[in-house]
Amino acid sequence: MNMQTPPRRGFPAAEFESRVEAAQRMLRAQALDALLLTTEPEFRYFSGFHSDFWLSPTRPWYLLVPLRARPIAIIPEIGAASMRGTWVEDIRTWPSPVPEDDGISLLLAALGEVSVRFGTIGVPMGAETHVRMPLNDFQRLRDGLPGKRFADATSIVRTLRMRKSEAEIDKLRHVCGCVSDAFEAFPKVATAGATEAELFRAFRIELLRCGVDKSPYLVGAAGAGGYRDIIKQPSDAEVVPGDVLIFDTGSVFDGYYSDFDRNFSFGVADPAARSAYDVVYRATDAGLAEVRPGVTTSTLWRTMARVLEEGGSRGDNVGRFGHGLGMQLTEWPSNMPGDETVLQPGMVLTLEPGMVFGDGKLMVHEENLVVREDGYELLSRRAAPEMKVIQ
């Protein structure tokens, strides 16, 4: 059981100060006047503003991190009360939605104020990013700032967010503990004959009982002797003896995600599935044994790939064996060939080896860990060495 007290919600202002100072050092080094952020995790990372309201696509939210001042929030009026509870002091609002000028005049004015030294504004434009504002409005920014440039600033948010603080790790450890509890309790609430949708619902309730705030991500599938799809929504099909079920959940505590899965067999599992489970379990062990500062993500991939290949893997469709984890379900880096990220203490990663076996069935395992000076600390409770059986 996850016996610890839940960590305090939020962060002290000092945490945001150090994030912003680190960003400002990188801005100077890259000759950028400011960072313009439009997406939820980046906005929250530098401001502390935390709301589900981002699910509504109606309103844009803008945060500017200038070279030498606290962030400037340019936000819909509906967010002002929440924003005043953060460390951000410069809050500029408009009564959004106003489709003909949804914050663009305010944002242009602020960009004009801050872009005086280099004439260049950083925006994340690279892999795993997008700009959350209407494309027409982004064009209006370009047109409204003649002589200024927008440049890619992905490396700033990527570099900073990859290494977690101890306060962030506390939240991640807590949510991973809650999810471990729920996976251990699941066999008690699951029965063959229930539908996939009913099992998803029972597991979601168990996750909440075990202390997560919510479970934005829950995918899974069951199939005779194995599953063939790991990103599926539940169906109304009954799960029957002989089925192997995977659940993979991204559950959240105070805005920080777990991301790991567990495999269950309803009645005794097919030997091929049990054998694939054993191979992927050993691949995870091999990956874990390799984790320490200085090792690269591609080395982690190769280490796991070797065990899978020797175990008869017929490939995978995921494209990588794990990734970063934190404020989003998946973050940089990727454990894969070509990603040469060097592990550093404080990086939180998933190891997620998987293989195709038999006639196209899948077996995927996943664990969550934080890289430590001397190796790693496991955040998820290690899966059982043999697949759990639900009678």
Added chain:
Amino acid sequence: MNMQTPPRRGFPAAEFESRVEAAQRMLRAQALDALLLTTEPEFRYFSGFHSDFWLSPTRPWYLLVPLRARPIAIIPEIGAASMRGTWVEDIRTWPSPVPEDDGISLLLAALGEVSVRFGTIGVPMGAETHVRMPLNDFQRLRDGLPGKRFADATSIVRTLRMRKSEAEIDKLRHVCGCVSDAFEAFPKVATAGATEAELFRAFRIELLRCGVDKSPYLVGAAGAGGYRDIIKQPSDAEVVPGDVLIFDTGSVFDGYYSDFDRNFSFGVADPAARSAYDVVYRATDAGLAEVRPGVTTSTLWRTMARVLEEGGSRGDNVGRFGHGLGMQLTEWPSNMPGDETVLQPGMVLTLEPGMVFGDGKLMVHEENLVVREDGYELLSRRAAPEMKVIQ
């Protein structure tokens, strides 16, 4: 109680055929060769592809709706199994993530194939849209298609998605029924002395018990005699007698959202809060009485605003009194001045009047409905005329 059987999950292929045919008529009328879609709701609307996997920002997903063929899906290999379960036949995959070419070559080839008649590709670029792909990659599309143009196609997805089919309405009616049940059950599971976070968790469990798949959106706040923020995450503060609590949830069944709230008082509420409740309740009634085809969203706003003003409202910070609802928590249109959308049968809307009272407290109500030939059908079960008291 919500006595109906849950609707079947998914849609028959005929539903997607008619959506695509309607889009193709609009493409021709706007001299566009194809619609390029990058965001989850649009992708699902035309393809039927339904997965939580969009929560991971790592991989882009592309759907092309050409002038005269079924959609073309250009997607990460991990999505192929799920995609083969849809009506889409032309599925092109790559082993994403590949940051140096994450589907761009495949997408360029497909865009080249389809953009032969007008040389123009439609992309939603207007209000309430964004392009979910790295901005650098969008620039590569522009550069890789010399002589071709990208044009704003917001009006196509806006027009089509605003009017729901009966199969969509069935899902919306079901989820609203489940949430109505959960709100009615909430006083039985809530007690003063619990923290906000504990009440959120208890309510989430109740929502699942009542049949929702999940509750991506749950915001709320409690405060002595009223709340001051309606988009807040839960705190660890205890809710005590005298507090007024609002919960506002976007819960989901098979990918379709409810979006309505309820207000509760712990112990007897302050007379000012009870009076504000009455004003906003009557504003909702006045709005409902106005709903029928031909009326505009700005008329709905004015009708509700008049009752609120007469009742002593000191304004609001939401910017509108309700909005469209369906595959997203909020959709077009907005009930507000300047939005002159004419109501049509099949439009699903929220009415969401709110007011500031006393020293800056808020009172917000919300109901969900579908516009019918002769008026409307309520999807949420109407709130009680007096605020529910939790002892």
